[in-house]
Amino acid sequence: MDFTVDTATAAVEASFDATPDPRLREILQSLTRHLHGFVRETSPSIEEWNSAIEFLTDVGKTCTDTRQEFILLSDVMGVSMLVETINGQDVGTESTVLGPFHMTESPARELGESIDLLGGGRACVVSGTVRSTAGTPLANALVDVWQCTEDGFYDVQQPHVQPEGNGRGLFRTDEQGRFWFRTVVPSHYPIPTDGPVGRLLQATSRHPYRPAHVHFIAAADGYEEVTTHAFVAGSAYIDSDAVFAVKKGLLVDFVETDDTVLAAEFGVEPPFIHARFDIELQEKETL
Structure with a gap:
């Protein structure tokens, strides 16, 4: 034929x-x-087809052990969020994108330990509970967190400035399903623009910025794993995230508090910034 x-x-x-x-x-x-x-x-013309092939080739060549340009391309095209939304929990905490910076393993840390290895300016504590959608606290749940610095950079972007593992931590919840860690309030930041995805954004007059956020992956035996964010309420670009990941239910207030009892509980000096982010996991269906 x-x-x-x-x-x-x-x-x-x-x-x-x-x-x-x-x-x-x-x-x-x-x-x-x-x-x-x-x-x-x-x-498409032959020239346009060749340009597309060259663009995708450049995307592949830009990928390294610590940079995933194809995920970045998926993110800015809204594909990552669409896949996450299709595969997200029916109930419980909403899922968002993994992002291009989950390229290195988070170091295991004790509850209350700081993931800020640079000694940032404003002390911040993020705390919460991992529980089932029925409200049962989930002990020994795994909580993987990663975030940028106060200046908007991840450790893998500044290997000669930041210690390896800065802004990252792998925690286990206590008997009551609680987790907490010390950190800094992250900044909004641009996604990497020095590669082909950056050129795509420039050619289409799109900005590259993401609002401030902390990444989370939460998992527990018998429950669906969720990849999500805690977005800093009021952050710049909260209404125009370059990767379309903001959901209203994930906006979190990072509030300064003088509460001495709370400060003592978390091992910090008042005043400090406190953010509470609870995570609900959906029970896996049994066959």
């Missing part, structure tokens, strides 16, 4: 008919239909 504009899609779809894995077959045939439909709709 001749390969023509009219026969192309059917021919490529049929080439995957014998794929043993039915899910892989479904994905590849659907991709073929949608990708061919996009090409028909936009009718």
Whole structure:
């Protein structure tokens, strides 16, 4: 059969008919239909097609052990948030993007330990409880956190400035499902713009900024894992996140307090900044 504009899609779809894995077959045939439909709709020139290939090649070449440009591209196209939203919990804490900076393992830390290894200006404590959607506290739940500095940089962006693991911590909740750690209030910051994704944003007049936030992954045996953020309420760019990840239910007040009892409990001197972020996990379905 001749390969023509009219026969192309059917021919490529049929080439995957014998794929043993039915899910892989479904994905590849659907991709073929949608990708061919996009090409028909936009009718790219050969020069435009070559530019697209070069762009994707540059995205791949920009990836390193500590930088994931393809995730960044997925983020700015809204694909990451769409996938997270489709796969998020039906109830409980809402999910958001993993982001491009979860590229190194967070060091295990004790509850109350500081993830700020630079000695930031304003003491801050983030605390909360991991519980089921029914309200049961989940002891020994895993809470992985990572964030940027007060100046808006992650440790992997400044390997000669920040100690490895700065802004990161892997915690276990106590018997009452509680977690707490000391840190600094993160800043809003631009996603990396020195690569192909940055050039894409510049070409489309889009800003690269993300509002201030702390990343979380929470997991417990028998419950769905959730990847989420605690967004600093009132942060710049809270209404125009470059990666579309802000959800109203994840806005958290970072409030200065003089509470001496609370300060003693957390091992800091008043006044300090306190943020409370509770996480609810949905129970896994049993087959």
